[in-house]
Amino acid sequence: MKQADTKVEKGDDSLQQYISKTPASQEAFKRAARVVPGGNSRQAGYWAPYPLTIKNASGAWVTDTDGNRYIDLLNNYTALVHGHAYAPITDAVAKQIGNGTCWAAINEAQTDLAEQLTNRVSSIEQVRFTNSGTEAGILALIIARETTGRQKILMARGGYHGSLLEFESGFFGKPGPMTYLGEYGDSDSFRHQLKQHGDEIAAVFLEPVMGASGIIAASPEFLNEVKQATHEAGALFVLDEVLTFRLAEGGRQQTLGFDPDLTTFGKLIGGGFPVGAVGASRELMRIFDPADLKAFHTGTFNANPVTMVAGSASVRELTAERIEIMERQAGQLKNGLIDIARETGLALTINHVGSLLNLFFTDKQGGIHHDRDDLDIIRRFHLACLNEGLFIAPRGLMALSTVFDDALIEQCLEKAKKAMQQTAREIA
Numbered sequence: 001m002k003q004a005d006t007k008v009e010k011g012d013d014s015l016q017q018y019i020s021k022t023p024a025s026q027e028a029f030k031r032a033a034r035v036v037p038g039g040n041s042r043q044a045g046y047w048a049p050y051p052l053t054i055k056n057a058s059g060a061w062v063t064d065t066d067g068n069r070y071i072d073l074l075n076n077y078t079a080l081v082h083g084h085a086y087a088p089i090t091d092a093v094a095k096q097i098g099n100g101t102c103w104a105a106i107n108e109a110q111t112d113l114a115e116q117l118t119n120r121v122s123s124i125e126q127v128r129f130t131n132s133g134t135e136a137g138i139l140a141l142i143i144a145r146e147t148t149g150r151q152k153i154l155m156a157r158g159g160y161h162g163s164l165l166e167f168e169s170g171f172f173g174k175p176g177p178m179t180y181l182g183e184y185g186d187s188d189s190f191r192h193q194l195k196q197h198g199d200e201i202a203a204v205f206l207e208p209v210m211g212a213s214g215i216i217a218a219s220p221e222f223l224n225e226v227k228q229a230t231h232e233a234g235a236l237f238v239l240d241e242v243l244t245f246r247l248a249e250g251g252r253q254q255t256l257g258f259d260p261d262l263t264t265f266g267k268l269i270g271g272g273f274p275v276g277a278v279g280a281s282r283e284l285m286r287i288f289d290p291a292d293l294k295a296f297h298t299g300t301f302n303a304n305p306v307t308m309v310a311g312s313a314s315v316r317e318l319t320a321e322r323i324e325i326m327e328r329q330a331g332q333l334k335n336g337l338i339d340i341a342r343e344t345g346l347a348l349t350i351n352h353v354g355s356l357l358n359l360f361f362t363d364k365q366g367g368i369h370h371d372r373d374d375l376d377i378i379r380r381f382h383l384a385c386l387n388e389g390l391f392i393a394p395r396g397l398m399a400l401s402t403v404f405d406d407a408l409i410e411q412c413l414e415k416a417k418k419a420m421q422q423t424a425r426e427i428a
């Protein structure tokens, strides 16, 4: 396995500083990369020349193996909506671990979490749990295939529904053997695909806000038009709320007044533990009824009680009031960042929905991740942020947690200001 390339070009001062500040992370990466390709089991946790190795995390802060501290403005790609080691979650988990961690029978924590989800999300009556958002997508596809007798999917170019070939081809913008693509926001393009290939398509998958492509929000009109065309073609509509459930107590669908056939969940509903779920009407979920089994779904760790108690606490503690506070703080952060960019002379566009932001160093509005023309600037800014003690995604995604206060937002802005000034000096 190729080791970290730590050659530094002249003027790449943020990279030089990053390497100087993180020798223990570099060593830890070299050791990891000998036995794990890329040193990591997830592409999203990698950046060049090597990612940090984190030693511990608490509240809004993470500490790396060199002892550097960072404000966590990513929160495991939105999953940790209450930050790290949140007491209501760790208390529930510690208690559960003492009472056993998994068994091949029912646990009541599963019912608690399922009740919370079905109470909050009006389009669903029942849920089934999985161990990841990817698996939730697979399960939704199983339901759609069994219900329609068809095999293929239609999704948005640049949409992301998990690490499965059918979904990844869409994310990378190429139709695949099982995947047709429409253009996000353009219902005619979906209608066209459904007219041409409707008799092969089991389900249309859409995110109400495209996350991996840079926080791009759909209008309710777009979603409703696609849903209507989907139903006319005899297919099912799957709304992927893996990332967006944090945006309202009842998910983004509550805000938009939109009723999908199936909803997928993940991330925050596990309280920091591996999770996914599919929710739908009782009628659609009947295929899993053991008395009249049509589709087989099982999994050794599905709905294990540790994940379920953590998820229950995470969902219970995510109140409408806290969601509103995060949204206000994200607005403060956005405005502050725009002001700093203006002062520093950098072009900056920020996509913002609720507690989620994505930065693009460009004047262009919209910003689809794969088409971005600011890759060099965002790479420098990301490293400069880390050097200042601000942990964000390499692609410029930021996700708040409920443990932020206004003073911490100010600290984020101070750190981001230094990082932007450094970036501006480097590209001048």
Ligand SMILES: Cc1ncc(COP(=O)(O)O)c(C=O)c1O
Pocket: 077, 131, 132, 133, 134, 135, 137, 160, 161, 162, 163, 207, 211, 212, 240, 241, 242, 243, 266, 267, 275, 276
């Ligand atoms: C919208 C969306 N769907 C599905 C997934 C897949 O979830 P997981 O990484 O838990 O498999 C993700 C992960 O980032 C996501 O953002």
